[in-house]
Amino acid sequence: MVALKKIGRQTIKFLNPPSILTTASIVGPKEGEGPLAQYYDEVLEDDLFGEDSWEKAESKLVKEAVKIAIRKAKLKIPDIEFMLGGDLLNQLMSTSFAARDLEIPFYGLYGACSTMAESLNLAAVLIDGGYADKVVATTSSHFSSAERQFRYPLELGNQRAPTAQWTVTGSGAAILTSNGNGPFITYSTIGKVIDFGIVDSNNMGAAMAPAAANTITTHLMDTGLQPKEYDLIITGDLGKYGRDIAIELMKKEGFEIVKNFTDCGIENF
Template structure:
């Protein structure tokens, strides 16, 4: 009997795990954005001393996980599972990082939804009694993602105004069976939504329906209303996707305008930094959550947050074959105050 299941897509955790530490790393461009003082490590070199962008991303992820473990006052041997993913073929960044960490590893691919996916599954592992300490982590890198999904950097292609800038960043969170919060209390798992958009340079519009679908499902399953949250943060819809998602949710009877923002809009100053529609990538919601949102919750300026990381499940193969873009969004409720 699924006694923890509520509604169609949500589980209410009986023993909500605590997020006992986080760490965040970003690249030079992200370090010049409005959230710069929230990030733990700001790289001065996108290559991070490595010979390729891909190896730089893996190193960034690995060192961010290590920093989160150290901040939790734990050792690597204390972490029972690592749940992590990225955008690269066969999860190269996460797999190569896991190779050096010697932690039992679940590789996850949810595209840019992977941070919420890893938090969701990590929380379920702990609440289910399968672990006491779990690491949830995600990364992306502008240069590695560009040449896998779009064009070689050397071409210098002009991007349309609907395009977003893949965040060079990583975030890691340590979840524990015991702790003083913030806690993950609810998990709403998304469905794959595809409304036929094929333009890989308009990811916000492609992902917005999935974000809205998960958000509405969360409200219907839990009975929560937008005003119950201090912040509802999507992962990387950018300016265009945020507007679309807000309209869809409003048409379903929920006004989220007062508490709704997007990590892709928070991490960059679009006008000054020329990021067009905003930020994107696995590292977008990962670094913004593990940097900005978590620290604001620790200070009590935010007490209840709905994090909805959003992902476009296209590949370089599907794009070349002219396929549309399937999308997904996963949501976690993170709260400082548990009501029994």
């Protein structure tokens, strides 16, 4: 049996491309002071969001972002057939508790900085495959909960290294449908785990850059497209140093992506 929707080594081509119906985002105070402030649906005044812990605040971010996306789509929660999402915490606790309260059938995902792209990709597979008509894809992070999880609790007052990213406090959600006017998800290139042996938890951009560069390169080779054909090529959170590394790695493969390549971590702050 031939996989009709598979092209190249790692890419899916959707024959019935899902449409992104609506999106929503809620962010913390620091993000609200950044260059993208006008594009967020809601900016918090307090990163605890009325809760008594950062983890609970993050879960509330997910729940409210999903609700806003559904409301903007003029739908109701029972209209959503599946919720796909994840966060950076143990047991995906922020997203799992939000899914509990929303009562939407839930696929929990862990892709770190790639979780939003992963949830969109798999939601597109469900819709293109005829398994659903309306799916919400979501992810979240919180600077304070991520620091406690991966580096040093804020209470210790450690000095941040120059290479350390600043994890976004926020949540995004997108409603995908089988019918719509776009934008459409047309391709999905699944990346590989590539380990260059980076062990510095304060330099995650360098750790992630090889996999990001390889995924973009593979996508271009699988589809036959060139970087100039894209308005933007965007990674999740390589930061400035990781972005520079990815550019150099792709240059070695013959792809020049400097002009239209940016990173969400850089754009947010």
